[in-house]
Amino acid sequence: MARMMPAYCPNDAPPGERALYAALSSSSETADWIVLHSLGIADHVRQVEGEADFVVIVPEHGVLVIEVKSHQSIHRRADGRWKLGNDAPTTRGPFQQVRECMHSLRNFLERKHVDLRSVPLLYAVWFTSIRARTMLPEDPEWHAWQVLDSEDLRAAPAAVTRTLEAGTKHLNEKIKYFSYGGLGPDRTEAERIGSTLRPRFELATVPGDRRRARSSELVAFVEEQYQALDAVAENRAVLFSGPAGCGKTFLAMEAARREVAMGRRGRLLCFNRFLGKRLSADMSDVEHLRVGTFHQELLHLAGLSKAPDGADQSFWERELPERAMEALVEGGDGLTNDFLAVDEIQDLATEPYLDVLDLMVSGGLKEGRVLLFGDFERQAIYGNEQGRERLRARVPSMTSYRLFLNCRNLPRIGFQVNLLSKLEPGYQKGQFRRPDDGVDPSVLPYASRRDQSAQLVKAVRSLRDEGFELDEIVVLSPLGSSSTAETTPDPWLRQVLRPADGGPPRRGQLAYSTIQAFKGLDAPAVIITDMDRDVPNYESLLYVGLTRATDRLFALIESGTLRAAFGGHP
The missing domain is CATH 3.40.50.300 (P-loop containing nucleotide triphosphate hydrolases)
Structure with missing residues (x-):
């Protein structure tokens, strides 16, 4: 499958973009491709800013900038204005839009000293709801190979390759020796183009590291964290483990945000009370997500506003989990979520707690969407030495992803x-x-x-x-x-x-x-x-x-x- 950046498609994206995203991300033919979705363009050649719906980087073939139109109808009026579906008429048609995006990106890459010689950088418009290739008449504004349509979605990788090959042929006819010596980009160049156009974004704010006038410092995810987020997209159940400071909590929050962005409901839970308070504050803007500590969630399920006076260890480890499980069984699908994300899993991997977690997610721990984050080095400070083995037994499909890079400490x-x-x-x-x-x-x-x-x-x-x-x-x-x-x-x-x-x-x-x-x-x-x-x-x-x-x-x-x-x- 292609490396999609970002690794998910938001649920509120236009239907055509969601369809194309799914077609490119699920195909085995795109294994070494890099696909950038919804790429913002701050320095646009014509507008204050712009956006490219897709930039598809195909090693040994070229780079294709795609404008996606999901409209059910297309009409160009006698005065030259385009009427797409129910949108207001506009003088800037989709081919002009994507052409300007392509030139903006070319200018940016050249300023960054990316060598584009013998790299076909082309553009096309994808009409995902109509058969535009047969409906659109010949026009001097575009080439026939720059039109893709609803039929092309059935074999999207082949349609992209076809377009790049036709565009390369056109460039060879117009530019002498364009492809002499072979076409680029190779895989290394493709990686550079991808990372230049979409450098690793910065996720969250924390206090700055120079303490005199510090306003704030952005903690940037690095390559390891991005690969971890890719692992979330590619596997049903994942255990992220690593020593303190490697960004597990940030990953848990971002993974939960991405799940919600794809239209799923879920829970983001942890063990520690202070951490639960922080997660609740940081994730307060995320809808359809219950956030807090595991025990707070158990109290909520049991219908308790707080623990009873004199609650002892037996209450927290046996009585409360049993009451929560009764509520989950009686509540059925109404209390079950599409996904479950758990930070500090090393402190929750006991049989009674895993029994409760099993009922919280659709499909259970065995088949559900389960994202676990834990430090099994020394942070299991509550005597849970067999936690990892229990998790493997309860989540047999779980993929383990090991984090190494310390992002916190000097x-x-x-x-x-x-x-x-x-x-x-x-x-x-x-x-x-x-x-x-x-x-x-x-x-x-x-x-x-x-x-x-x-x-x-x-x-x-x-x-x-x-x-x-x-x-x-x-x-x-x-x-x-x-x-x-x-x-x-x-x-x-x-x-x-x-x-x-x-x-x-x-x-x-x-x-x-x-x-x-x-x-x-x-x-x-x-x-x-x-x-x-x-x-x-x-x-x-x-x-x-x-x-x-x-x-x-x-x-x-x-x-x-x-x-x-x-x-x-x-």
């Missing part, structure tokens, strides 16, 4: 994670999207817990001196009410510290949280406290805590624990 933070949390195989050189800025994380030993209050003040003031605002710093601990942030006697810290709630940081306030609650989120600067080898699940919690920092990291670690991390005696 390299020195990642390498410190390798060392302190004993991550295997760990982050490697070349696996970081962000360049190193030469600042090492600070690891501070403490002998007794009361020493940490002064160290915490020192770390915060050091970050402030570097230009970080208080609301860009988060203090994390494996402990709850007994953490350094909760118990500090320092009057200044007590004045500025506030518990994190999963919402946007508040100016002038220094947020603190448990590591467990902050999982799935990040902050420009992170200070980890209370790290002691006696803390249950120490290495996994340390891994999660350290990887929350995007730019600056301080870690306060008990001195014996720190010695052991470097191979010494505790």
